[in-house]
Amino acid sequence: MLNRMAVLLLGITALLFASCSSSRKTFDPDRKFAPDKLQKDFTLFRNILEENHPSLYWFTPKDSMDLYFDNGFRLLTDSMTEPAFRNLLSTITSKIRCGHTSMRYSKRYTDWLDTARLRMFPFTVKVWGPDSLAVTATLNRKDSLLKRGTVVTAIDGRDIAQIIDTFTNYLQSDGNIITGKYQMMSNRNSFGNLYRVVYGIPEKVRIDYIDSNGLPQSAMIAAFDPPPTVKRKEKAEADTSKRLPAPGTPTPKPPKDVPKAVSLNANRNLQIDTTLKSAYMTLNTFSMGSRLRGFFRRSFREMKKREIKYLVVDVRNNGGGDAGNSTLLTKYISKKKFKLADSLYTNKRSSHYGKHIELQPLYWLWTLFVTHKEEDGNFHFGFFERHYYKPKRRLHYDGQVYILTGGNSFSATTLFAKAIQGQSNVTIVGEETGGGAYGNTAWMIPDVTLPNTHIRFRLPRFRLVMDSTLAKQGRGIMPDIEVGYNSYFIKRGVDPKLGVVYRIIRDRARMEKEMDGMKGGK
Incomplete structure (x- = not known):
């Protein structure tokens, strides 16, 4: 009787494990959601904020928030991927001007990002003003062109001021504070993650920069492709043990192998x-x-x-x-x-x-x-x-x-x-x-x-x-x-x-x- 029960339990466990494995394997990160599904989620998103958020109109008047909600809903006329829909919702939460109100991917998408070998922006940056950005580190070790401290003026033909201004619309902050948004862009790979979800990352990125002699230069820099053996612990703009989380997000837990x-x-x-x-x-x-x-x-x-x-x-x-x-x-x-x-x-x-x-x-x-x-x-x-x-x-x-x-x-x-x-x-x-x-x-x-x-x-x-x-x-x-x-x-x-x-x-x-x-x- 015990042996039969043991075999039965093992069989059930194996089926559950196979089911979970199959579920993970069949997850499609590029899946698009139909407009009616998006509209239902958007309406719920709006209703919950309007009913429960105690500071929804603290810094943005109700008529303005209503306009942001209405304009966002009008954009839901075609199917969207999860990242695209999240981007849309992020532009609305940023208008609340509450640093603790932020969007997060679904758990399945986050799990997929844990091990996805996504192409990465080739360098990290420090942003300290509306048009001020410099390189802090390059991911490609062989790249000796963009040294630490190099001032970048444009990326793929987009002026730095334009890029920074665009990114602020996807980031949350308290009140009228802008330093927090600049710092969020500067937190390790956050700028690169934003660039991916807003513009996409091509195989090569055109960089306009100021060289050591103070002269404007331009170069094509290869994006960084993680090696097959490296598992990236990156949760696209969420918390990781390798970079600072955005202010207002939960403190990340350290890896289990760290004492x-x-x-x-x-x-x-x-x-x-x-x-x-x-x-x-x-x-x-x-x-x-x-x-x-x-x-x-x-x-x-x-x-x-x-x-x-x-x-x-x-x-x-x-x-x-x-x-x-x-x-x-x-x-x-x-x-x-x-x-x-x-x-x-x-x-x-x-x-x-x-x-x-x-x-x-x-x-x-x-x-x-x-x-x-x-x-x-x-x-x-x-x-x-x-x-x-x-x-x-x-x-x-x-x-x-x-x-x-x-x-x-x-x-x-x-x-x-x-x-x-x-x-x-x-x-x-x-x-x-x-x-x-x-x-x-x-x-x-x-x-x-x-x-x-x-x-x-x-x-x-x-x-x-x-x-x-x-x-x-x-x-x-x-x-x-x-x-x-x-x-x-x-x-x-x-x-x-x-x-x-x-x-x-x-x-x-x-x-x-x-x-x-x-x-x-x-």
């Missing part, structure tokens, strides 16, 4: 320079699972033991995560009590489209207990609107703090930076953050799956307002000392932001030493 200690150290570490009595803290995430509570405790204990006078906190590549972790770091540095938000609310507990929204029943139950309806018709999370956090007494840091920011500084990172901005011992150095200084729409962000194409989009459920006086501006946290990039820094591999902070610390340390000497002389 936990190594991945943790890559995301957060502390380096101490005893000569300058300074410490450099790298924080690339505030996500749960990064064991930040213990890391902060050990770090601030070590800094107190070594009498560190200058602390650099690098959050340039921190896309956010758990607000509890960012709040904890704030408590170690802030000199006064602080709140997370002036207001935090959702506009809906239930939904007519709950079966398409991830964990909707749990969301309804959770909001039933922690939110209450107020006169404005919204359901407010009163605890965070009223609660003040107190600074740490033990291991509190009172030295000079320099926070490095950039376009990837997003979400919970802005909660941290905003809470201590303006404090007498805190200086923010770098570029405008990708996350809004006024607040954001996030907190709980389920996936919504469209039933016909199975394309997914992220639906933030809570509007968090940190500073209502800044909402109309729709900007990020502005640095006290603005430091950007140019081709000179890229060509020489120079970190200009860290360079500025190092010089400040060096000069302050030298001045303090001289003053101590003068006091000793007296």
Whole structure:
């Protein structure tokens, strides 16, 4: 009897495995969906956003959003592939001006991309302005023409300003912030992925560039074809372990073969320079699972033991995560009590489209207990609107703090930076953050799956307002000392932001030493 059962179970398992394998093999990434299927998904996409997104009209008036929706629907007169339809939806989510509302491929298409040997754009770039782009690395090792720092002026006859402007229409950002979009294009292969889905990548790409003598040149550069033995872990503009995710997307999990200690150290570490009595803290995430509570405790204990006078906190590549972790770091540095938000609310507990929204029943139950309806018709999370956090007494840091920011500084990172901005011992150095200084729409962000194409989009459920006086501006946290990039820094591999902070610390340390000497002389 047992043997028969074992054989039966093995047979069922083999059939299931064969079925799954067959399903994977028969997946057609070039499949086109009929207009009626696309129209149904589009209508659902619009209805869910209009019903549930608490900030749909925060920066874009309703009549304008209605126009964007209507124009998008009118384009659905012919069949479309999944990437084409996703592109269309992305141009609409970008108009919401919410960095947490983004489109994602279906799970099957994402799985296919995991191992697909797609032709790749031949180099990676750094974008730092509406018409400023330079090469950071080439994928073809034999290509010695386009060196690091080479300024590119056109690609396949398209002016760089035109390309950058086009790409911004496919990328999400908070409010009126553009630095985040520039940084998204600069994150490893993101520019190349965008180029593929918008224009396609031919076998050879024509590049117009400025040579080392400052003269305009043109050349045909071969696209990069991955070797057959290499499996590419690329999820077209989504998260990978090899490049920074776009701000607002979930933090990617490290590969299984990477030791936990190594991945943790890559995301957060502390380096101490005893000569300058300074410490450099790298924080690339505030996500749960990064064991930040213990890391902060050990770090601030070590800094107190070594009498560190200058602390650099690098959050340039921190896309956010758990607000509890960012709040904890704030408590170690802030000199006064602080709140997370002036207001935090959702506009809906239930939904007519709950079966398409991830964990909707749990969301309804959770909001039933922690939110209450107020006169404005919204359901407010009163605890965070009223609660003040107190600074740490033990291991509190009172030295000079320099926070490095950039376009990837997003979400919970802005909660941290905003809470201590303006404090007498805190200086923010770098570029405008990708996350809004006024607040954001996030907190709980389920996936919504469209039933016909199975394309997914992220639906933030809570509007968090940190500073209502800044909402109309729709900007990020502005640095006290603005430091950007140019081709000179890229060509020489120079970190200009860290360079500025190092010089400040060096000069302050030298001045303090001289003053101590003068006091000793007296």
